[in-house]
Amino acid sequence: MADARAKAEETGRFIVERQYVDDRRIHEPKKLDAGGIDISGRWGVLIEPRTITTFDHTLMRQVQRESGGEFIHRCFQCGNCTAACPTAEEHPMFNPRYFIHVVRMGYSAELENVRKYVYLCASCGRCTEACPREVDPSGVMAAIGTVVRKLS
């Protein structure tokens, strides 16, 4: 933990308002050379914009193929699953509605950021009882977990 924090502080340490930029978007080559001139350090830092530039539907289709994930496209983002979820109550990064939308619209970079939290799901099924559109969010969470594992 302390290691991770030290590392995070190190990446992009020249960036103003550093806390708003997640690590993955920072490119900081150890050594950068421009025509024989050493421009390592702050001049070489590149921040990828966080703008979404495409909607990629392959991610959703992968989840639909896994057992439990077939009804993900029914979700209309009401948030009833998250409201019923005991894990979401405890963990601010765990939000089944959010995971579903990220996959539904194919935001792969964001899925990378939150993937580890997907496995916090306790498979208790309360979300599935609450869902008005019969999405089976509990099943979808399991399917997303499988897809994330296969992708890594």
Add this chain to the structure above:
Amino acid sequence: MNESVLVIGGGPAGLRAAADLADLGTSVVLVERRNELGGAPIRWKYKTLAPELRPTEEVMDPMIAAVESHPLVKVYRDSVVERVSRAAGNFHITLRTNGAGAREIPVRAIVAATGFEHFDASRDPRYEYGRAANVIGIHELEGMLKESRVVCKDGRKPKRIAFIFCVGSRDRATNPWCCTVCCGVSIKQGIELKRLLGDVEIYNIYIDIRTFGLWEQLYWTSMEEYGLNFIRGRVSQIYDTGTQLLVKGEDTLVRGPFEVLMDMVVLAVGIAPGEGTAQAAKVLDLNCNSFGFLQPRHPNVHYDSGKEGVFLAGACVAPMSIEEAILAGSAAAMQAAKFVREPALQGAAD
């Protein structure tokens, strides 16, 4: 000729009012300023109607035929009511028909059913309407769907189409009201595009989805059977790249700004009170609300104009669907018939 009612506007509301009055034995003068009957659904060539995607003709043709063939209905196309004066319980109207001059007609009651106009999207510079070739309005898409030919201006088949909801609606810079039908109409069109084009992705960019009543089924079906995509947010700018349109907005559900390329953008332009309604309000001396819609005496009783012998019907009072406009036409006809036969009964419903 004493038992005659003037109906202004030949859209769904006016047609229904005219047909019902004639069926009750009252003669009708139907005045339509355009050269065809049917109002918006015919003018803009709606292919099918929300919510069940039934052909528009099923609803409009029988009403048009009833009015055109009824011996008690006299239709004046290309005509407007220029002047109205009241004398001894009658109205004297001056009717001007393009190319045929003016004529005076006495009537006992009047139904105003002057409908709406689409919001002119070029008034909102964010959307490049009127400048970028592949930015069109839902009313224009209706005509393309009717011809079963939806292509980009250069003939390409669109692969990605964005619908932008609430264009000219729910916005202080343009019109603050909700037009009530454009969510359902846009979703209906998305389904029709999927049926027509097959491999096309549809992105509905919305603030709220307002598919009221039974129209909600359209929303469900569009996701569950046709895979339409829904993005909650509002578009701040469209850039024309020459071949595609870069649509900039925010997906508010993930706090994610997006800039995504589309082949075609369809604007869900709202319902606004048109010039025709303003003209009728002026000659009939009717009250308009701050938005320009005709203002009934009581907000919950649309047909009552507050002026003796004058009744209101349809989208000239508030944005509404065709089913509501037809009901409103029928309701206004009943009130006018009552007034013509038993003037003492007017107001008995209050």
